[in-house]
Amino acid sequence: MPLVMHCHPGIGPAVGGTALVAADNFSARYDLDRRRGIFVRPSHKLAGHSYVDRILVLDGAKGGVATAWMLHDMKARGIVPRALIFNRVNPIIAQGAAFAGVALVDRFAGDVTLLFRTGDILRVDPAAGTVEILNRDG
Amino acid sequence: MRLTDEEHAMLAGELGASRRWAITHQIAVGEFFDAADFVAVSQAHIMADTESLGEAGVRFLETLAAAPERERRVRVPAITDPRGIDFATYRRLGQSAAMAALERRAIAALSAFGVLMTDTCINYQTVLAPLRGEHIAYGDTGSVIYANSVLGARSNFEGGPSALAAALTGRTPRYGYHLGEHRRATCRFLVATAPRDLSEWGALGGIVGEACGSYWQVPVIEGLTTVPNSDALKHFGAALASFGSVALFRMPGITAEEAVFAGAPPEPVPIGAPDIAGFLARYAAPGDKLDVVVFAAPQLSLLEIAAVAGALDGRRVHHGTAVIVATSPEIKHAADRMGLTARIAAAGGVVAAGICFYQSYAREMAEANGWTRLMTNSAKLVNILGGYGYSSSLASLERCIDSAVAGRVL
Numbered sequence: 001m002p003l004v005m006h007c008h009p010g011i012g013p014a015v016g017g018t019a020l021v022a023a024d025n026f027s028a029r030y031d032l033d034r035r036r037g038i039f040v041r042p043s044h045k046l047a048g049h050s051y052v053d054r055i056l057v058l059d060g061a062k063g064g065v066a067t068a069w070m071l072h073d074m075k076a077r078g079i080v081p082r083a084l085i086f087n088r089v090n091p092i093i094a095q096g097a098a099f100a101g102v103a104l105v106d107r108f109a110g111d112v113t114l115l116f117r118t119g120d121i122l123r124v125d126p127a128a129g130t131v132e133i134l135n136r137d138g
Numbered sequence: 139m140r141l142t143d144e145e146h147a148m149l150a151g152e153l154g155a156s157r158r159w160a161i162t163h164q165i166a167v168g169e170f171f172d173a174a175d176f177v178a179v180s181q182a183h184i185m186a187d188t189e190s191l192g193e194a195g196v197r198f199l200e201t202l203a204a205a206p207e208r209e210r211r212v213r214v215p216a217i218t219d220p221r222g223i224d225f226a227t228y229r230r231l232g233q234s235a236a237m238a239a240l241e242r243r244a245i246a247a248l249s250a251f252g253v254l255m256t257d258t259c260i261n262y263q264t265v266l267a268p269l270r271g272e273h274i275a276y277g278d279t280g281s282v283i284y285a286n287s288v289l290g291a292r293s294n295f296e297g298g299p300s301a302l303a304a305a306l307t308g309r310t311p312r313y314g315y316h317l318g319e320h321r322r323a324t325c326r327f328l329v330a331t332a333p334r335d336l337s338e339w340g341a342l343g344g345i346v347g348e349a350c351g352s353y354w355q356v357p358v359i360e361g362l363t364t365v366p367n368s369d370a371l372k373h374f375g376a377a378l379a380s381f382g383s384v385a386l387f388r389m390p391g392i393t394a395e396e397a398v399f400a401g402a403p404p405e406p407v408p409i410g411a412p413d414i415a416g417f418l419a420r421y422a423a424p425g426d427k428l429d430v431v432v433f434a435a436p437q438l439s440l441l442e443i444a445a446v447a448g449a450l451d452g453r454r455v456h457h458g459t460a461v462i463v464a465t466s467p468e469i470k471h472a473a474d475r476m477g478l479t480a481r482i483a484a485a486g487g488v489v490a491a492g493i494c495f496y497q498s499y500a501r502e503m504a505e506a507n508g509w510t511r512l513m514t515n516s517a518k519l520v521n522i523l524g525g526y527g528y529s530s531s532l533a534s535l536e537r538c539i540d541s542a543v544a545g546r547v548l
């Protein structure tokens with residue numbers, strides 16, 4: 001049986017993919033090169049990593065409102081994360097996910113940056129409020 | 139969410155496809171944050187720079203704007219945050235004709251909704267400041283935190299799509315800072331020094347923001363012995379929102395509402411002059427060749443532009459350094475009329491209207507102009523530009539100008 005983590009009901013479609021995890025925060029404007037699809041902010045723990053088609057697992061949101069538009073444009077150009085898993089987001093991340101149709105969940109019982117590991121194969125179901133870790137047994 | 143008959147009608151498409159999209163989007167966000175219902179808003183402030191919108195975002199706006207006029211007009215006054223392009227200066231800044239063309243399309247679409255193209259993030263200083271208790275849908279973190287904190291208005295961070303949705307429906311989901319329960323203070327800071335200029339007010343905001351690190355924290359800042367002016371709290375709040383994603387702070391005796399904790403107040407975190415000096419020192423690069431000095435983020439008030447003009451009078455910016463001042467179109471008109479723009483231009487600086495630098499293809503500007511080392515008195519700007527390939531230094535306005543004249547960081 002896969003390990004199932006429960007969270008607040010989220011936004012967007014159910015999706016599966018591979019986790020990319022860091023105890024750091026997120027803003028599409030502050031942290032990403034949205035032309036190349038990688039984290040570029042030198043101080044970010046994922047600097048140099050591609051975010052394309054990964055399930056990003058991060059602590060929370062940074063300042064700025066641009067992510068609300070940017071996720072939509074990133075999705076249209078095919079360089080968007082497959083899903084977003086946070087401890088707790090601000091309204092901008094939620095608005096951006098709703099506008100773009102990107103899966104988003106937050107508010108778990110534990111720290112998501114410890115619950116999930118980079119490379120974990122995940123199934124995110126925002127409507128059910130669950131994330132399954134398919135490569136680990138519950 | 140509990141919906142009124144009118145909201146049900148919008149959801150059913152009886153008021154057109156644009157309003158159906160808007161309320162559908164708002165319900166998705168509202169349910170995510172457990173909103174019980176909607177609250178009417180008096181105005182919306184829409185962030186819609188084309189760097190963020192991209193081609194897909196502009197096409198989305200054009201599709202909504204193609205609806206019949208009665209279905210697409212905004213229901214409450216709606217204004218815009220800075221754009222990506224100032225058509226008078228974009229070539230000089232190294233921006234492209236393609237960027238300008240996309241900007242024209244975005245402006246045409248937004249205008250079709252009846253949005254007023256104010257192109258400003260200092261709307262609380264220059265357009266119409268909200269009052270205490272007024273529910274609004276503001277779309278810039280700096281304007282939200284100022285309106286919530288200094289003025290006592292009620293807004294969440296409303297990104298571009300959500301602020302547009304609020305303009306089309308005349309309401310927003312009632313969650314977050316629309317609710318009194320979220321406006322209670324959560325942490326305390328005791329300041330044992332007086333910030334001496336706007337860069338130090340920004341540094342103080344950055345220090346508190348990094349300590350908070352969450353939209354849901356409401357810090358109380360105590361110990362200030364003098365009342366700061368609007369520009370000081372503008373830089374403080376903008377940095378607090380940028381470094382911490384914070385949307386509401388309290389300064390007892392200065393900001394609009396009382397600081398009330400849910401329980402016993404926590405012990406305050408002390409902040410002294412060495413903390414502010416240390417924050418500024420993180421960005422120090424003495425002797426480095428200086429490519430560009432930027433005064434922006436937030437856009438400058440008329441008094442700030444006068445200070446830039448005064449610091450440049452009788453001097454000449456180094457030939458290897460650019461000086462850019464960003465303000466709102468209305469303040470630019472005032473600066474033109476009062477001769478401030480001409481004084482800055484005579485020294486070699488550029489005053490741009492309706493942009494705020496970081497929302498204006500900052501990466502592409504750096505590549506086009508060969509810029510790496512930037513200097514500014516805005517803590518918010520140095521924080522944002524870390525991800526845009528710049529090495530940024532934070533210093534007082536006067537030191538920024540002295541460095542621009544010398545062509546190197548002083």
